[in-house]
Amino acid sequence: MIEQVLxxxxxxxxxxxxxxxxxSAGVDGMPVNELYANLTKNRQRIESENRQGKYxxxxxxxxxxxxxxxxxxxxxxxxxxxxxxxxxxxQVIAIKFEVEFEDYSFGFRPNRNAQQAVLKAQxxxxxxxxxxxxxxxxxxxxxxxxxxxxxxxxxxVKCPITLRLIRK
Numbered sequence: 001m002i003e004q005v006l007x008x009x010x011x012x013x014x015x016x017x018x019x020x021x022x023x024s025a026g027v028d029g030m031p032v033n034e035l036y037a038n039l040t041k042n043r044q045r046i047e048s049e050n051r052q053g054k055y056x057x058x059x060x061x062x063x064x065x066x067x068x069x070x071x072x073x074x075x076x077x078x079x080x081x082x083x084x085x086x087x088x089x090x091q092v093i094a095i096k097f098e099v100e101f102e103d104y105s106f107g108f109r110p111n112r113n114a115q116q117a118v119l120k121a122q123x124x125x126x127x128x129x130x131x132x133x134x135x136x137x138x139x140x141x142x143x144x145x146x147x148x149x150x151x152x153x154x155x156x157v158k159c160p161i162t163l164r165l166i167r168k
Contacts, residue, residue: 001159004092005085006047014088015039018080026079027061035080046081053161057082057168089166096156 004010018035025031030038039046049055060076067073078086094110101109106117121132150167157163 001092001157002051002161002165005088005162005165006050010088010091011084014084014091017087018084021083023080023083024063024077025061026077026082027059028079028081030080032080035084038081039084046085050085050165051161053164055085055165055168057085085165089162092162093153093157 015035019032022032046055058079058081060078063075063077064072065075098109104120106112106114106120124132150163153166154163157166
């Protein structure tokens, strides 16, 4: 699977998505507009380290952001290079999990959005359904048992190198 992650087409798509999403610099201070130059200079090393399972990710930058209720929320900001690799891995893994999602599931799925979810809910209401369940995954990754989550990943992702990269 690591070869699918590091496939040129997959990496190009990951690069484009990271650039389109913009975002802040991580602990290394590198902005998104410097990602291309960084990858041009370091692509072979990054790919080689990933193939060998020896890629050393940088720490996450913690930033507190204000919430509407006056409190703050800790936001973790990975480096742009880490976001690029996360995107590349996510694109490959998503294909494996997509077939298991129900048609009425809209959250964080390719080619689906909140507007489509609202339209689907309206269809259900117009069909006579009286209950809609909205689940907010607030703090999910803070609360989820990561061992259980990794176990679910192990069932689909058989590549030890890709799993090591995900764990890092």
